[in-house]
Amino acid sequence: MLPGTPCVEGSQGADRTSWRVDAFGLAVESDFALPGLDESREAGPLPNLLVRRVSSEQVDGSWPAASALRLSEENFGGGEADRTVDYEPSAGYRLFAREFGLAHVDPSGERVLCVPHDSSPWRWQRFLVGRVLPLASTLQGYEPLHASAVVVDDRAIAIVGPSGSGKTSIALHLALRGAALVTDDVLALERHGESVLAHPGSGVASTRDTEDELVRAAREQGVGRILGWAGKLHVAVGRPDRAVPLAGIYFVRDGNATAEVTPLPAPDPRIVLASMLIREVRTPERLGRQLDVCALMARAVPMFTLDRGRGGPLRAAEALERHTVELAR
């Protein structure tokens, strides 16, 4: 386990009042440095998102709690809820995660008021890039897929799987082998005619700190920067500066003893739909768009299963890399 020394990225000049980072298909302008989100600009115009740091009193003071609907609630240890998502049509969404943060996203997804928790900035960062920004991205017309993704031959390869399935580790191993990391955990997709575009995410991968081999290799090869630790190891990896076509989707599973890739010529639509994130937005427009994107992916993007095997994420990454070479031919 590495020493826990969280650090905050981004310049903090005394006169600085705004930061700009393009992530999840949005041009994010904030009045404070967002941890783990290095400034970047994606080629081409993007819809705007304003992020403002405020106090919890400012968020809850204007939130219409009496008329809001509780969309989801998670309780991990009794007592009050640890994570909640509330919705009110005129106000938008209120997201709360104990010891992570609080955020209010307006109905259009163009403005976010956030209250970082006072603990490690990496807890707050995970809340921001794992929940808040993907919600705003969804409200602005994108479809987030629960996936990590890398770029191979100018095309995105998505690695889909539930938390703990190893998709981040596999993606990082591919990054060690020269691929750029598009995103970790949340991949913002956009329909572009009869193809699907994948937008860069945060550029920070969060993996369990038991991946000593991965960490050592990252340090030896100078790939990525170890940013800190807060339950998971956070590594900043270079990401592409523009959206790229989605060329393949690999569903990670435990199956065979050896790591291998198997084609999925007729993917179950339920599996594709279940891989999409942000279930809180259930307007007819959004649900229709989500089904459209899933159907388009099923017919236009080759899908495969990736058996992890027993050799760990490195062997799975090697199997995937071999397959992407064949896919490119």
Added chain:
Amino acid sequence: MPDHVIVRGFADESIALNLKTGQYHGLNQSAHAMLETLQRHGTSEHALDELSERFAAPRATLRRDLECLRADLCERGLLEPDVARDPLR
């Protein structure tokens, strides 16, 4: 088909989404073919002609299956009862 229902095809089946309820419904290939036929011809003899040619099944069987599907879709809110387009009634 009502405006609040959209149907999208996947490899082996289609998914019908009721935008009012947010519920998804799966249709196998046969059901999807029958649904398309229902949309074009209702439960008319033209529909049976088309399905008979496609599935090589007896008309009586197809008529029964088509009516059952129609009733099921109506019950699920995916199709609106339309007596005017149902000359068999």
